[in-house]
Amino acid sequence: MKIVVDYDLCESNAICMDIAPEVFEVRDDDFLYVLNETPSEDMRPKMDEAVQRCPKQAISIKE
Amino acid sequence: MPETGHQHQGVNDSTPDLHEPASVTVVGASLAGVRGAEAIRRDGYRGPIKLIGDETHLPYDRPPLSKQVLAGQWEPEKAQLIDAARVAELGLTFEVGVATALDVEGRRIEVDGRWCDYDALMISTGARPRRLQEGQQLEGVHVVRTLDDCLALRRDLDVVPGRVVVVGAGFIGAEVAATCRGLGRDVTIVEVAEVPLARVLGDQIGAVCAAIHEENGTELICGVGVSSLSGNLRVEEVQLDDGRTIEAAIVVVGIGVIPNTEWLEGSALEIDNGVVCDATCLAGPNVVAAGDVARWYNDRFDQVMRVEHWDNAVEQGAHAARRLLQGAGAPNFSPIPWFWSDQYDRKIQLAGRPSPDDRIDVVTGSFEERRFAAVYSNDGALTGIFGMNRPRHVMQYRGLINEGASLDDALSLAGESS
Ligand SMILES: Cc1cc2nc3c(=O)[nH]c(=O)nc-3n(C[C@H](O)[C@H](O)[C@H](O)COP(=O)(O)OP(=O)(O)OC[C@H]3O[C@@H](n4cnc5c(N)ncnc54)[C@H](O)[C@@H]3O)c2cc1C
Ligand code: SF4
Numbered sequence: 001m002k003i004v005v006d007y008d009l010c011e012s013n014a015i016c017m018d019i020a021p022e023v024f025e026v027r028d029d030d031f032l033y034v035l036n037e038t039p040s041e042d043m044r045p046k047m048d049e050a051v052q053r054c055p056k057q058a059i060s061i062k063e
Numbered sequence: 064m065p066e067t068g069h070q071h072q073g074v075n076d077s078t079p080d081l082h083e084p085a086s087v088t089v090v091g092a093s094l095a096g097v098r099g100a101e102a103i104r105r106d107g108y109r110g111p112i113k114l115i116g117d118e119t120h121l122p123y124d125r126p127p128l129s130k131q132v133l134a135g136q137w138e139p140e141k142a143q144l145i146d147a148a149r150v151a152e153l154g155l156t157f158e159v160g161v162a163t164a165l166d167v168e169g170r171r172i173e174v175d176g177r178w179c180d181y182d183a184l185m186i187s188t189g190a191r192p193r194r195l196q197e198g199q200q201l202e203g204v205h206v207v208r209t210l211d212d213c214l215a216l217r218r219d220l221d222v223v224p225g226r227v228v229v230v231g232a233g234f235i236g237a238e239v240a241a242t243c244r245g246l247g248r249d250v251t252i253v254e255v256a257e258v259p260l261a262r263v264l265g266d267q268i269g270a271v272c273a274a275i276h277e278e279n280g281t282e283l284i285c286g287v288g289v290s291s292l293s294g295n296l297r298v299e300e301v302q303l304d305d306g307r308t309i310e311a312a313i314v315v316v317g318i319g320v321i322p323n324t325e326w327l328e329g330s331a332l333e334i335d336n337g338v339v340c341d342a343t344c345l346a347g348p349n350v351v352a353a354g355d356v357a358r359w360y361n362d363r364f365d366q367v368m369r370v371e372h373w374d375n376a377v378e379q380g381a382h383a384a385r386r387l388l389q390g391a392g393a394p395n396f397s398p399i400p401w402f403w404s405d406q407y408d409r410k411i412q413l414a415g416r417p418s419p420d421d422r423i424d425v426v427t428g429s430f431e432e433r434r435f436a437a438v439y440s441n442d443g444a445l446t447g448i449f450g451m452n453r454p455r456h457v458m459q460y461r462g463l464i465n466e467g468a469s470l471d472d473a474l475s476l477a478g479e480s481s
Contacts, residue, residue: 011410013403014458015374026455048105052098053377055126055403 001044002062003037009058016050016059024050082390084183084349085110089384090162090172091188091323092116094124095354095376097144099185099384104153108388110182112154115174117161120210121145126373128213129238130405134245135217139210162188165330167347183387186327186338186352187380190320190371195230198292204314207239216315225312226251228301230289232259234404236317237272240281241406243315250281251309253301255288265419268437268449271430272411278433279407284309320371322356337369342395344383353383363397364416372402399464401457409433412454414461415447424470426477427456436460440470 003023012032016024020043025033039047044061051059087103089096092114100112116122122144131137150157164173171178192206203223205216220227220243229240232254240250256262261269276283288304292314301309322337332347333339337358340346344359352359354376358369370379375398382396401414417439428435428451436456439447445468448460463473 011405011454013410013412013454017455018458018462026458028455030455045105052101052381053374055373057124 001039001041001047003034003039003047004060004062005032005034006058006060007032009056010054011056011058013055015053015055019050019053020046023047083108083110083388086182087112087185087384087387088172088181088183089114089185089187090116091186091354091356092118092122092157093187093189093354093376094122094144094373095187095189095357095380095383096185097122097380098377099187099353099380100155101145101153102381103384103388104155106385106388111156113156113158115158115160115162115172117159118209119159121147121150121157123210124373125208128210129207129235130242132210132213133207133217133220133239133242139214142210162326165327165332165350167331167350170349182349184350185380185384185387186346186350186356187354187376187383188323188326188356189376190322190355192316193319193321195289195292195316195318197290198294198298198314199316201292201294201298201314202296203294203298203312204292204316206316207235208320216313219313220246220248223312225249226310227313227315228253228309228311229315229317230301231317231319232256232273232276232283232285233317233319234260234402236315237276237406238404239315239317240276241279244279244281244407251311252276252281252283253287253289253303253309254283254285257286259283259285262419264413264449265417265421265423265439267423267430271433271451272406275407275409275433320355322358322369324356339367340383342397343389343393344379344386344396345393349387351383351386353379357383359396361397362395363399366416368400368416370400372400374401399461401461403454410450410452410454412450412457413447414457415439415445415464417441417447417449421446422470424474424477426460426473427453427480438470438473440473443470445470445473 012030014026124142127142160174192208226249227243229236229252232252243250258269291302301311324334338352340359342360344351346352355371404411421439421441425437434452436450436453445464450457
């Protein structure tokens with residue numbers, strides 16, 4: 001599973017960080033950093049939730 | 064007071080138990096409905112899922128309707144919530160139709176005059192804009208709720224020059240005003256409250272939001288109501304309660320919404336400014352409700368609430384749909400409400416449930432910079448976090464609220480990070 005963020009859509013509101021801080025981090029510069037682009041399979045429910053809850057639909061999962 | 068259900072966090076959402084219904088029917092095929100259907104399918108529910116909605120478009124997202132789509136930056140397709148491929152992959156069925164009645168005992172709904180059976184039902188019929196008593200029917204007078212509303216306003220903005228008057232400085236009105244300003248239009252907002260949004264944000268932060276309009280060249284008239292709109296076929300003037308008249312080429316009315324519950328009148332469900340649900344989102348036997356239409360007991364706040372925010376529709380949609388697959392002992396829905404609003408170049412966010420007279424402490428930035436985060440508290444207990452262009456902080460302090468932290472905890476976090 002590979003996490004892809006469309007940075008043109010992302011507005012750094014940190015919803016994804018709230019769901020999975022081990023994968024997403026919005027830093028002091030207000031940019032989103034993906035800490036782990038290939039999280040393990042057991043993270044899938046959280047990643048699915050991040051995809052659904054991102055208000056900008058900026059996150060996608062490539063198999 | 065609705066029954067409050069039982070707190071039982073140990074329920075494993077991914078293993079449907081004996082209560083698994085033969086099929087799930089969702090009425091209202093928008094954010095809450097679609098996200099609910101997706102959630103149970105992802106969890107492994109295999110039965111048929113049918114979504115009935117009265118809009119002919121594939122489900123789309125509403126927030127861009129007052130922002131990017133209205134501005135013409137996005138084509139409507141970009142606001143789609145789900146595409147045809149995903150619909151097929153998830154095995155969802157969409158049906159266009161208007162639900163007109165519910166028979167809870169007989170487990171049937173009336174759609175376009177025909178009764179059909181359901182096994183488990185999710186109600187997510189959302190809300191519609193409140194309209195003005197007088198003048199709403201004139202050409203050039205708009206509301207913004209649906210894609211068709213948005214496109215009609217956009218077309219009007221394309222061809223009709225002159226001032227745009229926005230009635231109501233709530234979030235939708237403020238966003239529409241900002242977008243019209245961004246298109247170079249003269250804009251006036253008329254708001255009946257002395258300070259816009261004061262009921263939600265309190266006077267101090269409401270005043271900052273008001274100032275943003277003026278700094279961007281939008282005229283803001285507060286403390287006066289609109290008495291009527293007038294014109295000959297097309298709107299020409301807006302009459303205010305204090306006798307003033309404003310010329311208007313286009314009027315947008317943003318004075319709140321009304322939950323779509325009329326079709327449930329006469330059903331066994333309790334309707335009271337929304338579909339009344341227990342703490343788990345159950346509204347009746349085999350019936351749940353979610354999103355803008357649902358009023359439920361949020362045990363975290365010990366309050367019955369109806370929340371008109373995007374994130375709530377997503378979360379509650381998933382929670383309520385799962386509730387249909389769970390028996391007694393299903394978990395309560397106890398979120399900390401959160402929303403955002405984009406106006407001009409400012410991103411506003413609020414998490415929590417502050418009252419307008421709660422104490423306010425700025426934890427980063429300042430009002431003057433128009434870039435700050437401030438916590439609300441009552442008697443030392445954190446009740447909310449507001450951010451203007453400070454998204455990360457909002458989520459950070461929302462985490463504190465989640466932990467039941469105090470104002471002191473928030474202030475010491477502020478001290479650490481400054
Ligand atoms: C212009 C705009 C901008 C917004 N911006 C933001 C924002 O920036 N941030 C934020 O947090 N929130 C925002 N929101 C709020 C957010 O979009 C709503 O909270 C969300 O859409 C609620 O979803 P829902 O599925 O509960 O209801 P809705 O989206 O209202 O969907 C209900 C659906 O049910 C259908 N329906 C109704 N009655 C029937 C019936 N009898 N039979 C069949 N179908 C029926 C309706 O046509 C509709 O398609 C905005 C809303 C609007 C309108
Ligand atoms: S939730 Fe979406 S918009 Fe928000 S920071 Fe994450 S990717 Fe960006």
